[in-house]
Amino acid sequence: xxxxxxxxxxxLLMDHRLNDAVxxxxxxxxxxxxxxxxxxxxxxxxWQAELPELDASPAFRQRVMARLQSESSRxxxxxxxxxxxxxxALRPTALVMFMLVSIFLGRWLATPTAALNNNxxxxxxxxxxxxxxxxTQESLAAVYLSLGEETDE
Amino acid sequence: xxxxxxxxIQLEKNADLVAKIAAGDRQAFSQFVLQNQRxxxxxxxxxxxxxSAAEDIAQDAFLRAYHSADRFRGEASVxxxxxxxxxxxxxxxxxxxxxxxxxxxLEAEEINRWQTELNQHPDRLAETExxxxxxxxxxxxxxxxxxxxxxxxxxxxxxxxEIADIMGVSVSAVESRLHRAYKKLATILSRWMK
Numbered sequence: 001x002x003x004x005x006x007x008x009x010x011x012l013l014m015d016h017r018l019n020d021a022v023x024x025x026x027x028x029x030x031x032x033x034x035x036x037x038x039x040x041x042x043x044x045x046x047w048q049a050e051l052p053e054l055d056a057s058p059a060f061r062q063r064v065m066a067r068l069q070s071e072s073s074r075x076x077x078x079x080x081x082x083x084x085x086x087x088x089a090l091r092p093t094a095l096v097m098f099m100l101v102s103i104f105l106g107r108w109l110a111t112p113t114a115a116l117n118n119n120x121x122x123x124x125x126x127x128x129x130x131x132x133x134x135x136t137q138e139s140l141a142a143v144y145l146s147l148g149e150e151t152d153e
Numbered sequence: 154x155x156x157x158x159x160x161x162i163q164l165e166k167n168a169d170l171v172a173k174i175a176a177g178d179r180q181a182f183s184q185f186v187l188q189n190q191r192x193x194x195x196x197x198x199x200x201x202x203x204x205s206a207a208e209d210i211a212q213d214a215f216l217r218a219y220h221s222a223d224r225f226r227g228e229a230s231v232x233x234x235x236x237x238x239x240x241x242x243x244x245x246x247x248x249x250x251x252x253x254x255x256x257x258x259l260e261a262e263e264i265n266r267w268q269t270e271l272n273q274h275p276d277r278l279a280e281t282e283x284x285x286x287x288x289x290x291x292x293x294x295x296x297x298x299x300x301x302x303x304x305x306x307x308x309x310x311x312x313x314x315e316i317a318d319i320m321g322v323s324v325s326a327v328e329s330r331l332h333r334a335y336k337k338l339a340t341i342l343s344r345w346m347k
Contacts, residue, residue, distance in 0.1 A: 012335045017335065047288070053195055071216070
């Protein structure tokens, strides 16, 4: 076992959150490695510490009561639901939608049909054989050249 | 870490107070705030690591508890209910400020100071403020869901089931997050305690 692997699992070992096989493997490494043995003793001292505590300020209750007094009405259940559940859930969806629309627009603008649209013809009409047949060789060449110019840019 | 007998008696009183609050009794609400303010402020502070934000979130949590007291059905304990409100608001606050820099140069300097203390006086470390601060800063480096689960379990002494109720996830999700939190925290501490 590598020392880095031992250190990653050291807290799980201290709080008895490992199965017997893994625990025995870690204990074996600890006995054999002096560095890890010393490290785990030091870590245990930090792990024993409580987190810092924060008392409410003396005026805390007064502030809460004052805010309650100043509130004109109770927030609606729908407003709470929207803020707590729906909005956080919708954010990623909105982002995905935005990306999809951006990709679609990007691809659409890059297609030859977008360039042909400069003629004032609807894109769906350009896909028909009839429209293709109406194009003269000159106009096809013009489209080809305009596409080349866009690529160069 | 474990709930004391006094806490249990207080929780029973809390249930009575919530019933009165649901009926619009502001005096009961004032009493309820007084009895629970320390735990709520402390929990918010442990999750956020910011004193001022912790008080703001705690105030919001009590006001929300006041407005939703009539929906409290007693399926979970009052503490679980109040903690759920606090945790939701704290996580929402974290989501809002996630683009802010969480680690300033000042904090990096503080960590250096704690590391020095750690190496100079390892024997009395657990009693020192430095150890508490070092541990808290390391916990604050964890992703917010892992951090919350670890705080609720290790320092609030709640069971996996209670944490699952508070966070609205399954017990197995709590266990998985807890396992990842232990490993990630150990990695962070090993970097700081070379």
